[in-house]
Amino acid sequence: MNKTGKIYVVGIGPGSKEHMTFEAKTAIEKSDIIVGYKTYIDLIKDMLEDKEVASSGMKKEIERCTEALEYAKQGKTVSLVSSGDSGVYGMAGIMFEVAFKDESHVEVEVIPGVTAANAAAASLGAPIMHDYVTISLSDLLTDWSLIEKRLHCAGKGDFVVCLYNPKSKGRQQQIQIAREILLKYKNEDTVVGIVRNAKRAGESIVITTLGDMLKYEIDMFTTVIVGNSNTYSVKEKMITPRGYEL
Missing domain, CATH: 3.40.1010.10 (Tetrapyrrole methylase, N-terminal domain)
Incomplete structure:
Protein backbone atom coordinates (compact mmCIF):
# COMPACT_ATOMS: atom_id res chain seq x y z
CA MET A 1 0.00 0.00 0.00
CA PRO A 112 -2.43 31.71 3.49
CA GLY A 113 -1.38 34.43 1.09
CA VAL A 114 -1.66 38.17 0.48
CA THR A 115 -5.12 38.89 -0.93
CA ALA A 116 -5.94 41.17 -3.85
CA ALA A 117 -7.61 43.56 -1.39
CA ASN A 118 -4.49 43.67 0.79
CA ALA A 119 -2.18 44.14 -2.19
CA ALA A 120 -4.30 46.87 -3.76
CA ALA A 121 -4.79 48.60 -0.42
CA ALA A 122 -1.03 48.70 0.18
CA SER A 123 -0.47 50.27 -3.22
CA LEU A 124 -3.13 52.89 -2.51
CA GLY A 125 -1.99 53.77 1.01
CA ALA A 126 -4.30 52.77 3.85
CA PRO A 127 -7.89 52.55 2.55
CA ILE A 128 -9.02 49.53 4.60
CA MET A 129 -7.92 50.74 8.03
CA HIS A 130 -11.54 50.49 9.21
CA ASP A 131 -14.35 48.00 8.66
CA TYR A 132 -14.56 46.81 5.07
CA VAL A 133 -16.24 44.16 2.95
CA THR A 134 -15.12 42.28 -0.15
CA ILE A 135 -17.73 41.61 -2.82
CA SER A 136 -17.10 39.75 -6.06
CA LEU A 137 -19.11 41.06 -9.00
CA SER A 138 -18.82 37.73 -10.81
CA ASP A 139 -22.22 36.07 -11.10
CA LEU A 140 -20.89 32.80 -12.50
CA LEU A 141 -21.46 31.04 -9.16
CA THR A 142 -23.63 33.57 -7.28
CA ASP A 143 -27.02 34.94 -8.34
CA TRP A 144 -26.77 38.59 -9.33
CA SER A 145 -29.78 39.40 -7.15
CA LEU A 146 -27.80 38.27 -4.09
CA ILE A 147 -24.78 40.32 -5.15
CA GLU A 148 -27.01 43.37 -5.48
CA LYS A 149 -28.44 42.73 -2.00
CA ARG A 150 -24.95 42.60 -0.54
CA LEU A 151 -23.98 45.84 -2.30
CA HIS A 152 -27.01 47.55 -0.77
CA CYS A 153 -26.06 46.24 2.70
CA ALA A 154 -22.46 47.38 2.29
CA GLY A 155 -23.52 50.82 1.16
CA LYS A 156 -26.10 51.21 3.90
CA GLY A 157 -23.53 50.20 6.51
CA ASP A 158 -20.98 52.78 5.27
CA PHE A 159 -18.36 50.08 4.80
CA VAL A 160 -15.27 50.49 2.69
CA VAL A 161 -16.08 48.20 -0.25
CA CYS A 162 -13.45 46.13 -2.09
CA LEU A 163 -14.80 44.94 -5.43
CA TYR A 164 -13.28 41.77 -6.89
CA ASN A 165 -13.82 40.58 -10.49
CA PRO A 166 -15.35 43.96 -11.39
CA LYS A 167 -15.52 43.60 -15.16
CA SER A 168 -14.73 41.10 -17.92
CA LYS A 169 -15.34 40.81 -21.65
CA GLY A 170 -18.61 39.04 -20.94
CA ARG A 171 -19.64 41.15 -17.92
CA GLN A 172 -19.68 44.82 -18.82
CA GLN A 173 -22.70 46.09 -16.88
CA GLN A 174 -22.08 44.80 -13.35
CA ILE A 175 -19.58 47.48 -12.34
CA GLN A 176 -21.99 50.15 -13.59
CA ILE A 177 -24.87 48.70 -11.58
CA ALA A 178 -22.63 48.34 -8.50
CA ARG A 179 -21.70 52.02 -8.76
CA GLU A 180 -25.36 53.02 -9.11
CA ILE A 181 -26.27 51.03 -6.00
CA LEU A 182 -23.43 52.49 -3.93
CA LEU A 183 -24.39 56.00 -5.04
CA LYS A 184 -27.71 55.51 -3.23
CA TYR A 185 -25.73 55.56 0.03
CA LYS A 186 -22.44 57.30 -0.75
CA ASN A 187 -21.71 60.75 -2.16
CA GLU A 188 -20.34 61.19 -5.67
CA ASP A 189 -17.10 62.58 -4.20
CA THR A 190 -16.45 59.41 -2.17
CA VAL A 191 -12.82 58.45 -2.77
CA VAL A 192 -12.24 55.39 -4.95
CA GLY A 193 -8.98 53.56 -5.62
CA ILE A 194 -8.52 51.54 -8.80
CA VAL A 195 -5.51 49.22 -8.90
CA ARG A 196 -4.69 47.04 -11.88
CA ASN A 197 -2.11 44.24 -11.51
CA ALA A 198 -1.55 45.04 -7.84
CA LYS A 199 2.05 44.29 -6.83
CA ARG A 200 2.78 42.76 -10.23
CA ALA A 201 4.57 43.94 -13.35
CA GLY A 202 2.56 46.62 -15.08
CA GLU A 203 0.83 47.86 -11.94
CA SER A 204 -1.29 50.97 -12.42
CA ILE A 205 -2.91 53.05 -9.67
CA VAL A 206 -5.71 55.59 -9.94
CA ILE A 207 -7.31 57.54 -7.11
CA THR A 208 -10.58 59.09 -8.20
CA THR A 209 -14.18 59.42 -7.01
CA LEU A 210 -17.32 57.32 -7.13
CA GLY A 211 -18.72 59.81 -9.61
CA ASP A 212 -15.77 59.52 -12.02
CA MET A 213 -14.57 55.93 -11.51
CA LEU A 214 -16.01 54.55 -14.76
CA LYS A 215 -13.80 56.90 -16.79
CA TYR A 216 -10.82 54.62 -16.05
CA GLU A 217 -9.81 51.16 -17.25
CA ILE A 218 -11.33 48.38 -15.14
CA ASP A 219 -11.03 44.68 -15.95
CA MET A 220 -10.51 41.28 -14.32
CA PHE A 221 -6.98 42.24 -13.27
CA THR A 222 -8.37 45.20 -11.34
CA THR A 223 -9.39 45.64 -7.72
CA VAL A 224 -11.64 48.59 -6.94
CA ILE A 225 -11.75 50.00 -3.40
CA VAL A 226 -14.61 52.38 -2.60
CA GLY A 227 -14.05 54.40 0.56
CA ASN A 228 -16.43 55.10 3.42
CA SER A 229 -17.76 58.54 4.37
CA ASN A 230 -14.51 59.41 6.18
CA THR A 231 -12.03 58.19 3.55
CA TYR A 232 -9.89 60.93 2.00
CA SER A 233 -6.94 61.27 -0.33
CA VAL A 234 -3.78 63.29 0.19
CA LYS A 235 -0.45 63.30 -1.67
CA GLU A 236 -1.62 60.52 -4.00
CA LYS A 237 -2.56 58.26 -1.08
CA MET A 238 -5.98 56.98 0.00
CA ILE A 239 -6.59 56.94 3.75
CA THR A 240 -9.49 55.67 5.83
CA PRO A 241 -8.97 56.96 9.38
CA ARG A 242 -9.61 54.57 12.22
CA GLY A 243 -10.41 57.38 14.64
CA TYR A 244 -7.16 58.25 16.39
CA GLU A 245 -6.99 61.82 17.63
CA LEU A 246 -3.91 63.57 16.28
Whole structure:
Protein backbone atom coordinates (compact mmCIF):
# COMPACT_ATOMS: atom_id res chain seq x y z
CA MET A 1 0.00 0.00 0.00
CA ASN A 2 1.41 3.39 -1.00
CA LYS A 3 2.04 6.03 1.58
CA THR A 4 -0.67 8.70 1.56
CA GLY A 5 0.48 12.01 0.21
CA LYS A 6 -0.53 15.52 1.18
CA ILE A 7 -2.12 18.54 -0.44
CA TYR A 8 -1.02 22.10 0.28
CA VAL A 9 -3.56 24.65 -0.95
CA VAL A 10 -1.19 27.55 -1.48
CA GLY A 11 -2.05 31.23 -1.72
CA ILE A 12 0.77 32.68 -3.81
CA GLY A 13 -0.27 36.29 -3.22
CA PRO A 14 -0.04 38.71 -6.15
CA GLY A 15 2.46 36.39 -7.83
CA SER A 16 5.94 37.76 -7.17
CA LYS A 17 8.34 36.05 -4.78
CA GLU A 18 8.68 39.30 -2.82
CA HIS A 19 5.01 39.14 -1.80
CA MET A 20 4.84 35.40 -1.18
CA THR A 21 5.07 34.04 2.36
CA PHE A 22 7.98 31.87 3.46
CA GLU A 23 5.47 29.11 4.18
CA ALA A 24 4.11 29.27 0.63
CA LYS A 25 7.61 29.00 -0.84
CA THR A 26 8.43 26.08 1.46
CA ALA A 27 5.25 24.22 0.52
CA ILE A 28 6.03 24.58 -3.18
CA GLU A 29 9.63 23.44 -2.60
CA LYS A 30 8.42 20.34 -0.72
CA SER A 31 5.88 19.40 -3.37
CA ASP A 32 6.36 16.83 -6.10
CA ILE A 33 3.58 18.24 -8.27
CA ILE A 34 2.15 21.74 -8.73
CA VAL A 35 -1.47 21.99 -9.86
CA GLY A 36 -3.15 25.23 -10.86
CA TYR A 37 -4.77 27.62 -13.29
CA LYS A 38 -2.34 28.31 -16.13
CA THR A 39 -2.22 32.08 -15.54
CA TYR A 40 -1.20 31.58 -11.90
CA ILE A 41 1.29 28.85 -12.77
CA ASP A 42 2.95 31.28 -15.19
CA LEU A 43 3.40 33.81 -12.36
CA ILE A 44 5.66 31.39 -10.46
CA LYS A 45 7.15 29.38 -13.33
CA ASP A 46 10.71 30.35 -12.33
CA MET A 47 10.15 28.41 -9.08
CA LEU A 48 8.98 25.25 -10.84
CA GLU A 49 11.91 24.20 -13.01
CA ASP A 50 12.36 20.86 -11.23
CA LYS A 51 8.65 20.23 -10.60
CA GLU A 52 5.97 18.30 -12.41
CA VAL A 53 3.27 20.79 -13.36
CA ALA A 54 -0.39 20.19 -14.17
CA SER A 55 -2.03 23.39 -15.42
CA SER A 56 -5.48 23.96 -16.87
CA GLY A 57 -7.78 26.75 -18.00
CA MET A 58 -10.70 28.64 -16.54
CA LYS A 59 -13.75 26.87 -15.07
CA LYS A 60 -11.72 23.72 -14.34
CA GLU A 61 -11.59 24.19 -10.57
CA ILE A 62 -13.26 20.92 -9.63
CA GLU A 63 -11.12 19.02 -12.12
CA ARG A 64 -7.94 20.54 -10.63
CA CYS A 65 -8.98 19.53 -7.12
CA THR A 66 -9.83 16.00 -8.25
CA GLU A 67 -6.46 15.76 -10.01
CA ALA A 68 -4.62 17.00 -6.91
CA LEU A 69 -6.43 14.44 -4.77
CA GLU A 70 -5.55 11.58 -7.11
CA TYR A 71 -1.87 12.56 -7.05
CA ALA A 72 -1.94 12.68 -3.25
CA LYS A 73 -3.57 9.24 -3.09
CA GLN A 74 -0.56 7.97 -5.04
CA GLY A 75 1.70 9.22 -2.26
CA LYS A 76 2.67 12.51 -3.87
CA THR A 77 2.98 15.86 -2.12
CA VAL A 78 0.93 18.36 -4.09
CA SER A 79 0.69 22.15 -4.10
CA LEU A 80 -2.66 23.36 -5.45
CA VAL A 81 -2.05 27.05 -6.09
CA SER A 82 -4.34 30.08 -6.05
CA SER A 83 -3.50 33.72 -6.50
CA GLY A 84 -4.02 35.91 -3.46
CA ASP A 85 -5.25 33.83 -0.53
CA SER A 86 -6.60 30.39 -1.42
CA GLY A 87 -9.37 30.79 1.15
CA VAL A 88 -10.66 34.05 -0.39
CA TYR A 89 -12.48 33.27 -3.67
CA GLY A 90 -9.78 30.62 -4.13
CA MET A 91 -9.32 26.86 -4.20
CA ALA A 92 -9.37 25.98 -0.49
CA GLY A 93 -13.10 25.50 -0.09
CA ILE A 94 -13.47 23.45 -3.27
CA MET A 95 -10.51 21.26 -2.31
CA PHE A 96 -12.01 20.45 1.08
CA GLU A 97 -15.41 19.71 -0.47
CA VAL A 98 -13.89 17.37 -3.06
CA ALA A 99 -11.79 15.57 -0.41
CA PHE A 100 -14.72 15.19 2.01
CA LYS A 101 -17.07 13.93 -0.72
CA ASP A 102 -14.44 11.36 -1.66
CA GLU A 103 -14.17 10.36 2.03
CA SER A 104 -10.44 10.60 1.53
CA HIS A 105 -7.91 10.47 4.37
CA VAL A 106 -5.48 12.70 2.47
CA GLU A 107 -4.35 15.65 4.60
CA VAL A 108 -5.22 19.07 3.21
CA GLU A 109 -3.40 22.10 4.61
CA VAL A 110 -4.20 25.69 3.65
CA ILE A 111 -1.26 28.08 3.25
CA PRO A 112 -2.43 31.71 3.49
CA GLY A 113 -1.38 34.43 1.09
CA VAL A 114 -1.66 38.17 0.48
CA THR A 115 -5.12 38.89 -0.93
CA ALA A 116 -5.94 41.17 -3.85
CA ALA A 117 -7.61 43.56 -1.39
CA ASN A 118 -4.49 43.67 0.79
CA ALA A 119 -2.18 44.14 -2.19
CA ALA A 120 -4.30 46.87 -3.76
CA ALA A 121 -4.79 48.60 -0.42
CA ALA A 122 -1.03 48.70 0.18
CA SER A 123 -0.47 50.27 -3.22
CA LEU A 124 -3.13 52.89 -2.51
CA GLY A 125 -1.99 53.77 1.01
CA ALA A 126 -4.30 52.77 3.85
CA PRO A 127 -7.89 52.55 2.55
CA ILE A 128 -9.02 49.53 4.60
CA MET A 129 -7.92 50.74 8.03
CA HIS A 130 -11.54 50.49 9.21
CA ASP A 131 -14.35 48.00 8.66
CA TYR A 132 -14.56 46.81 5.07
CA VAL A 133 -16.24 44.16 2.95
CA THR A 134 -15.12 42.28 -0.15
CA ILE A 135 -17.73 41.61 -2.82
CA SER A 136 -17.10 39.75 -6.06
CA LEU A 137 -19.11 41.06 -9.00
CA SER A 138 -18.82 37.73 -10.81
CA ASP A 139 -22.22 36.07 -11.10
CA LEU A 140 -20.89 32.80 -12.50
CA LEU A 141 -21.46 31.04 -9.16
CA THR A 142 -23.63 33.57 -7.28
CA ASP A 143 -27.02 34.94 -8.34
CA TRP A 144 -26.77 38.59 -9.33
CA SER A 145 -29.78 39.40 -7.15
CA LEU A 146 -27.80 38.27 -4.09
CA ILE A 147 -24.78 40.32 -5.15
CA GLU A 148 -27.01 43.37 -5.48
CA LYS A 149 -28.44 42.73 -2.00
CA ARG A 150 -24.95 42.60 -0.54
CA LEU A 151 -23.98 45.84 -2.30
CA HIS A 152 -27.01 47.55 -0.77
CA CYS A 153 -26.06 46.24 2.70
CA ALA A 154 -22.46 47.38 2.29
CA GLY A 155 -23.52 50.82 1.16
CA LYS A 156 -26.10 51.21 3.90
CA GLY A 157 -23.53 50.20 6.51
CA ASP A 158 -20.98 52.78 5.27
CA PHE A 159 -18.36 50.08 4.80
CA VAL A 160 -15.27 50.49 2.69
CA VAL A 161 -16.08 48.20 -0.25
CA CYS A 162 -13.45 46.13 -2.09
CA LEU A 163 -14.80 44.94 -5.43
CA TYR A 164 -13.28 41.77 -6.89
CA ASN A 165 -13.82 40.58 -10.49
CA PRO A 166 -15.35 43.96 -11.39
CA LYS A 167 -15.52 43.60 -15.16
CA SER A 168 -14.73 41.10 -17.92
CA LYS A 169 -15.34 40.81 -21.65
CA GLY A 170 -18.61 39.04 -20.94
CA ARG A 171 -19.64 41.15 -17.92
CA GLN A 172 -19.68 44.82 -18.82
CA GLN A 173 -22.70 46.09 -16.88
CA GLN A 174 -22.08 44.80 -13.35
CA ILE A 175 -19.58 47.48 -12.34
CA GLN A 176 -21.99 50.15 -13.59
CA ILE A 177 -24.87 48.70 -11.58
CA ALA A 178 -22.63 48.34 -8.50
CA ARG A 179 -21.70 52.02 -8.76
CA GLU A 180 -25.36 53.02 -9.11
CA ILE A 181 -26.27 51.03 -6.00
CA LEU A 182 -23.43 52.49 -3.93
CA LEU A 183 -24.39 56.00 -5.04
CA LYS A 184 -27.71 55.51 -3.23
CA TYR A 185 -25.73 55.56 0.03
CA LYS A 186 -22.44 57.30 -0.75
CA ASN A 187 -21.71 60.75 -2.16
CA GLU A 188 -20.34 61.19 -5.67
CA ASP A 189 -17.10 62.58 -4.20
CA THR A 190 -16.45 59.41 -2.17
CA VAL A 191 -12.82 58.45 -2.77
CA VAL A 192 -12.24 55.39 -4.95
CA GLY A 193 -8.98 53.56 -5.62
CA ILE A 194 -8.52 51.54 -8.80
CA VAL A 195 -5.51 49.22 -8.90
CA ARG A 196 -4.69 47.04 -11.88
CA ASN A 197 -2.11 44.24 -11.51
CA ALA A 198 -1.55 45.04 -7.84
CA LYS A 199 2.05 44.29 -6.83
CA ARG A 200 2.78 42.76 -10.23
CA ALA A 201 4.57 43.94 -13.35
CA GLY A 202 2.56 46.62 -15.08
CA GLU A 203 0.83 47.86 -11.94
CA SER A 204 -1.29 50.97 -12.42
CA ILE A 205 -2.91 53.05 -9.67
CA VAL A 206 -5.71 55.59 -9.94
CA ILE A 207 -7.31 57.54 -7.11
CA THR A 208 -10.58 59.09 -8.20
CA THR A 209 -14.18 59.42 -7.01
CA LEU A 210 -17.32 57.32 -7.13
CA GLY A 211 -18.72 59.81 -9.61
CA ASP A 212 -15.77 59.52 -12.02
CA MET A 213 -14.57 55.93 -11.51
CA LEU A 214 -16.01 54.55 -14.76
CA LYS A 215 -13.80 56.90 -16.79
CA TYR A 216 -10.82 54.62 -16.05
CA GLU A 217 -9.81 51.16 -17.25
CA ILE A 218 -11.33 48.38 -15.14
CA ASP A 219 -11.03 44.68 -15.95
CA MET A 220 -10.51 41.28 -14.32
CA PHE A 221 -6.98 42.24 -13.27
CA THR A 222 -8.37 45.20 -11.34
CA THR A 223 -9.39 45.64 -7.72
CA VAL A 224 -11.64 48.59 -6.94
CA ILE A 225 -11.75 50.00 -3.40
CA VAL A 226 -14.61 52.38 -2.60
CA GLY A 227 -14.05 54.40 0.56
CA ASN A 228 -16.43 55.10 3.42
CA SER A 229 -17.76 58.54 4.37
CA ASN A 230 -14.51 59.41 6.18
CA THR A 231 -12.03 58.19 3.55
CA TYR A 232 -9.89 60.93 2.00
CA SER A 233 -6.94 61.27 -0.33
CA VAL A 234 -3.78 63.29 0.19
CA LYS A 235 -0.45 63.30 -1.67
CA GLU A 236 -1.62 60.52 -4.00
CA LYS A 237 -2.56 58.26 -1.08
CA MET A 238 -5.98 56.98 0.00
CA ILE A 239 -6.59 56.94 3.75
CA THR A 240 -9.49 55.67 5.83
CA PRO A 241 -8.97 56.96 9.38
CA ARG A 242 -9.61 54.57 12.22
CA GLY A 243 -10.41 57.38 14.64
CA TYR A 244 -7.16 58.25 16.39
CA GLU A 245 -6.99 61.82 17.63
CA LEU A 246 -3.91 63.57 16.28
